[in-house]
Amino acid sequence: MKVQLRSSRMIKPLYEDTPPQTRNNISLSVFDKATYDSHMAIIYAFRPPTPPNKAIKVALQKVLVVYREWAGRLGKDDKGEPIILLNDEGVRFIEAYVDGSLDQALLLKPSATLLSLHPSLKQRVCPRARDEERDSFSEMGVVELLQVQLTRFTCGSLVVGFTSHHLVADGHSTSKFLVAWGQACRGLEISPLPLHDRTIFTPRNPPIFEFEHKGVEFTSLKTHNLKHNSVDNIVVHKVHYTVEFLAKLKDKASSMNGNNNKPFTKFESLVAHLWRAITKSRCLNGHETTQIRISIDGRQRLNPKVSNEYFGNLVLWAFPSAKVKTLLQEPLFYAVKLIHDAITKVNNNYFRSFIDFANFKVKEENLMTTADMTKTTLCPNLEVDSWLRFPFYDLDFGGGCPYVFIPSYYPTEGMMFLLPSFIGDGSIDVFIPLFEENLTAFEEICYTID
Known part of the structure; x- marks a missing residue:
């Protein structure tokens, strides 16, 4: 082309x-x-x-x-x-x-x-x-x-x-x-209007560092990984998960949730499934630790809540982790619960602790963010960017909504994008960059629920 x-x-x-x-x-x-x-x-x-x-x-x-x-x-x-x-x-x-x-x-x-x-x-x-x-x-x-x-x-x-x-x-x-x-x-009035005030995230007096943020959102300059690798052996693979498959996956994960009547979410269940499948296809040492970086929107988690029209960044991350051997030996429920608990932890208290830490400690200790798009390999870790709840498909110039919406080509091994399928039936498309030598193994198990 x-x-x-x-x-x-x-x-x-x-x-x-x-x-x-x-x-x-x-x-x-x-x-x-x-x-x-x-x-x-x-x-x-x-x-x-x-x-x-x-x-x-x-x-x-x-x-x-x-x-x-x-x-x-x-x-x-x-x-x-x-x-x-x-x-x-x-x-x-x-x-x-x-x-x-x-x-x-x-x-x-x-x-x-x-x-x-x-x-x-x-x-x-x-x-x-x-x-x-x-x-x-x-x-x-x-x-x-x-x-x-x-x-x-x-x-x-x-x-x-x-x-x-x-x-x-x-x-x-x-x-x-x-x-x-x-x-x-389309000649319409822009509505709703955005909220532009980025000064609303004020630290507490005195600050309360309730959670650890060094080594999580921030790292020291001395230990920050600046290594760049080749992407020639990385393939971006697309997987389509049907509504039926997602329902079975969610039921499988939630069936072992004991006396807790609240089922796990479709998102939690799918990410757990992908975590296990990708880890298995990577053929990692069982004693290695694998971790997922999951974006968490703070608009509904802060108290008081921040308007959905807030324009800027308001995201932190959950970091569930496990030993490779344990992750693969335990049932799906184990991985889903790790993800659920890690996401639950990123609540109002966590966001407030982050605001305090970022205002008082980052400059003092010369820290930098761990969010790094220059890496080409995340193995043994993963990153999940979920666009499932964003109204990207609502862009309409007057001739109707798009029939395709996709991320660009991001050959960062282990960095996944989750999107609602253009079919519009609730199914999900996942874009997964993998090492070429691991692709066949992943394809053999990506639809297997165990």
Whole structure:
């Protein structure tokens, strides 16, 4: 598939009245600072009819008035703290064309081909990427926080590649922005409006360090792993789990839950199943410890709750772990309970403890975040990024919702993405990067419930 770039330009917010002063800035919250300092990319596919590129572009300019952060730039204040400059420098808008049908693009099969359907990823460059892509990245202060690519096909289909910086917003907030973009394109009022105040996470006086955060969300500079490995032997495998399979998995896990009448969730059961299957396919030493990093949204866990319209990052992680031998010898229930208990632990008290620690200890002890997108191998560990509850499929420019929504090509061994299937029946698609030599073993057991 040869993607022909037609144009690349910067577009800025389109104000109806006088633009606001551009010297304003937003300080990054402790949750922003703890997340991944990198761009993430997602890809949409729409069947015809779709609005012309100009209509989509103008809608983007209008929604940037409400979400000014995306049109800004990263910078630092006079104390050296990271901020978002609300300077309306704009976002990158690329128009491209493919002389062929979208069916030939094989969007449903994760591969490096996807890299040509969205703007480049800063700090996360696949070795297969073009040389010119490697040279295009900007330094702090001029980084384009949002980049969009519209790729048209001869069949009339449209692919939208969306590259956004994670320091600005988490998946929850980004999905809300995308829905608002569609509203603007359809001539609707943007609703609900985002909450932009990132100063709401104030530490307690005195601070209470109730939980351990060093070695969890943060690590010292001396011990931080900066090793980079090749991705040539990593394959991104897609697995589809039907509603029937998920129900059986959940029933199997919950049937051993004793006197607790509350069943485990579908998510907990599936992640436990994948943890065991991937660990088995890796052929690890039984005495090794394996751990999963699971994202936890704090909006409903903090007390008082934070509005769902909060725009920014508000995520911490659960870290269930086990010895390989025990994980594989014990029944599914064992792994599910480890995951359930670890997730339950990340409650209001944990979030408050994190806020206190991040405000008082990180700078004092010269710590850095453990969230690292530069790693290419997580073995013996895993990471789970669940997009099951985000309204990504609700993006509608006027011709209907997308029929494909997928993450880009992320060949990081062990970093999984869980998405609701485009079928729309409650089934789940999982994108799993594995070492090529482990793929056959995984395929043989990924549908076996034991």
